Amino acid sequence: MQREIKYWLLKSEPGCFSLQDLKECPDGIEPWDGVRNFQARNLLRDALKQGDGVLFYHSNISQPAVVGLARVVREGYPDATALDPESAHFDPRATEKTPVWYRVDVQYVCSLPAPITRQDMRCHPVLASMDVLKKGNRLSVQPVTRQQWQAILSLAGLQDPLADCSRHAVQG
DNA sequence: GCCAACGTTGGC
DNA sequence: GCCAACGTTGGC
Numbered sequence: 115m116q117r118e119i120k121y122w123l124l125k126s127e128p129g130c131f132s133l134q135d136l137k138e139c140p141d142g143i144e145p146w147d148g149v150r151n152f153q154a155r156n157l158l159r160d161a162l163k164q165g166d167g168v169l170f171y172h173s174n175i176s177q178p179a180v181v182g183l184a185r186v187v188r189e190g191y192p193d194a195t196a197l198d199p200e201s202a203h204f205d206p207r208a209t210e211k212t213p214v215w216y217r218v219d220v221q222y223v224c225s226l227p228a229p230i231t232r233q234d235m236r237c238h239p240v241l242a243s244m245d246v247l248k249k250g251n252r253l254s255v256q257p258v259t260r261q262q263w264q265a266i267l268s269l270a271g272l273q274d275p276l277a278d279c280s281r282h283a284v285q286g
Numbered sequence: 287g288c289c290a291a292c293g294t295t296g297g298c
Numbered sequence: 299g300c301c302a303a304c305g306t307t308g309g310c
Contacts (some may be wrong), residue, residue, distance in 0.1 A: 127308090151293075174308050232309080250291035252307050 119276060121198060121258040122157075122168040123246055124184070124220070127174045129148065130244040133225060136170070140185075142222030147193045148203040154255040159190040159216035167263055167276050168220055171246060172229070179229035187198070188219035188283060226270040240265040 124146060126132065136144055149158060168184040190211030195201040208214040234243040245256045267274055 126306090153293090178309070241308090249309085250307095252292060256305090 117163060119167060120161070120163065120164055121160075121169070121260060121263040122243070122284045123169040123171050123180070123250070123256040123258050124161060125171045125173045125254040125256075128172045129175075132172065133170045133184075134183050136184065136220065137222045138173045138227075139222070143187055143219055145188075145193075145216040145217045146220050147215075147219065148194070149166070149254060150203065150205070151252075151254065154253055155214075155216055157255045157257075160255075162186050162189065164189055165276070166216070167258075168223075168235060171260055177229065177231055180226065180230045182225040183223040183232075183272075183275060184220045185223055186218050190216045190218055191201040193217040194239075223275050224228050224272070226272070230266060230269055234269065238265060238269065241269075248283070 128134075130211075131144075136142060144157065149155060164186055166186040168186060169180045170182040170184050171262040172178060172182050192210075193203070193215040195217075196205040196208035196213065196215040196271055197210070198204055203215075205214055230241075232247060235247055240261050241247075242264055244250055244258070245253070266276070
């Protein structure tokens with residue numbers, strides 16, 4: 115049996131890498147690299163799977179918000195920026211054999227018609243419990259429940275772009 | 287710009 | 299293993 119799709123929230127400072135930047139990548143695909151936090155690393159390496167849904171969140175701006183959707187198109191593999199002395203994310207501990215840091219590839223799916231702000235989320239019965247709202251939470255890769263994913267879509271007025279119609283096909 | 291919260295480092 | 303110091307994150 116196929117693994118259930120899971121959902122994640124990925125934070126990015128738009129001044130560094132925005133949803134628009136992702137959209138403009140070839141095929142809308144870009145490695146999610148440079149993450150240098152062990153808890154987030156573990157999620158990138160072990161938990162995010164191909165086909166998983168991603169809420170793209172803009173942080174560290176005047177109106178932090180979920181601004182769009184993406185999907186995981188390649189599962190955890192070594193983050194080569196850690197091996198590159200020229201990279202801002204270079205880590206001398208990393209080697210080919212022990213990469214230390216991992217990344218996934220994500221693909222742009224769509225922008226939300228309007229950003230869903232923290233205030234929007236706080237006021238929503240399902241979204242109010244999202245990790246991203248918790249004080250002091252700095253984790254840049256966070257799990258999102260299916261209910262939260264659907265609530266975001268519902269607020270945005272979108273159909274689930276990752277829904278697999280064949281799953282609901284009537285047999286016989 | 288402020289500052290609370292957190293993760294990491296390193297001396298002991 | 300403890301914990302103080304430090305750097306970073308990120309909302310406000």
